[in-house]
Amino acid sequence: MPAMRALLVVNPKATTTSERGRDVLVRALRTEFDLTVQHTKRRGHGTALAREAAETSVDVVVTLGGDGTVNEVVNGLMAGPSLEERPALAVVPGGSTNVFARALGLPKGWAEGTSVILEALHAGRHRTIGLGRADDRYFTFCAGLGLDASVVRRVEQARLRGRTSTPGLYLRSAVNQYFLGVDRRHPAITLERPGEPAEASLATVIIQNTAPWTYLGDRAINPNPEASFDLGLDVMALRELHLPSTARTVSQIFSRRPDPRGRQVVRLHDVDEFTLLATRPQPFQLDGDYLGEREKVRFTSVPGALRVIC
Template sequence: MQALLVVNPKATTTSERGRDVLVRALSTEVDLTVRYTRRRGHAVALAREAAEQGIDLVVALGGDGTVNETVNGLMTAAPPTVDPAQPPAARLPALAVVPGGSTNVFARALGLPKGWAEGTSMILEGLRLGRYRTIGLGLADDRYFTFCAGFGLDAEVIRRVEGARRRGRVSTPGLYMRSILNRYFLASDRRHPAMTLERPGEEDVTELATAIIQNTAPWTYLGDRPVNPNPDASFDLGLDVLALGRLRVPTTALTMAQFITRDAGPHGKHVLRLHDLAEFTLVSERPQAFQLDGDYLGEREKVRFTAVTDALRVIC
């Protein structure tokens, strides 16, 4: 089996020595090539090139951003001598993920351990046993995502956190909580919701202030605590949405608490929850912050979301 290991050398929880151990371990099971990312977006090009060369397996070592880029490279590739009528999972290389970031939501949603060493052991066992699962992905306009997207407040929070990390701050639950409070009170237009959710054959839902889209659960983690706006979201189904109307202080505080404490997810008159959607569009009267898989992508006024079934085979 030929495999490519895509390594983010800035992955926060690995070292050069650890990466060497990983390479030696993987090399006992596959014919391994190692490539290091040099810039943002590089993993997209590396994964796409590998798929188009007929590689059997692509392994991503890094956080959720590295995984997202790798997935987008695979999903936009045109592998040689493969029937294009087959679903992507049948014609693309398999994917394996070695958790190397600070949160690793995608890897943990697959049931992989938090640490890269334990995750590597599980992947090696999966390779020996031929153990994998087929998952669906989300598609936002022309970019794929593995576990979540956000339009509005949560993307504003990620924008602020990314700025803090560029200034040398460490990503911690405390940093996220402070960023939530800052963006809620200073950045969001809480009293004038500008979003509309459109679905084929359904009445539009208007006056929404922010939206979270999930392809699996949980949405994210605060340390070891899962955060679950849409606990029924699954890699095996369509997309789930949680959207909020006017962001009044009491109701927003209650909803945030329910993210963590309520197994069935948030509820209330101001909460819109939709399950297992094949497609929908979010439109805003003014630009909104936008994120995919925890990566801030700028501002948008309109995003079309689609569920992509049978997208990838993942070793786990």
């Protein structure tokens, strides 16, 4: 039987890997696959590489990088015409947070993650997951319009200045953005969904395709703890960003059993589709990547979208 064909997409700037580690990974994968290795050279390159793999009958696409690399590759794989014809995805964690890999139950380290993937291939083990879609772009675990996206923007700007991505950087960025960078008095966002009353005057909106939303170091952060790859999208929105109510919601999210509630909180579970409209441009992020400002985004759940080796 001919070896399975695989493409390894490497982000050479991945935070937690070295050239030596990448060489070890390549040798391990070549024991199982007819392997091609490609390094991403610019933003969006992972999408092009994965799209070509989907078009040329590659069996598995393996990513070595962070959540941004995974997102790009997933968008390329979804160019495949059907679930059965799309290459399966295998994720080796190499970024600073690796939310998607950890949500799948994979170990944090790339070496341990590689072992799990090779084990799963020998056992024929995989799972099929749903994705979220924002307009024409897919996401694996989260999206946001408003405050959380503006924090992502601030962190990306700090990293461009040479700062290292750490939990402390995210915390400082969130605090600075809340006090210095947000119009807390004039909520701009409205959520509309078919057959339901609109939810107006929302200050910020978080969308999850799985739980957790993110990690702060080893701690899972879970605004919507019931979110799942096997269901539709979950939403948590805040009507206001006044300090007392926001502090209360944050403490609820960080609790051992997160279940944020209150007059300022809007929660939706297992939603198929909805649209966010804003009266002024709002920061927008998908899977932890800042994508500019938007005044309108349509979200849909895409069930049974992708096979994942895990």
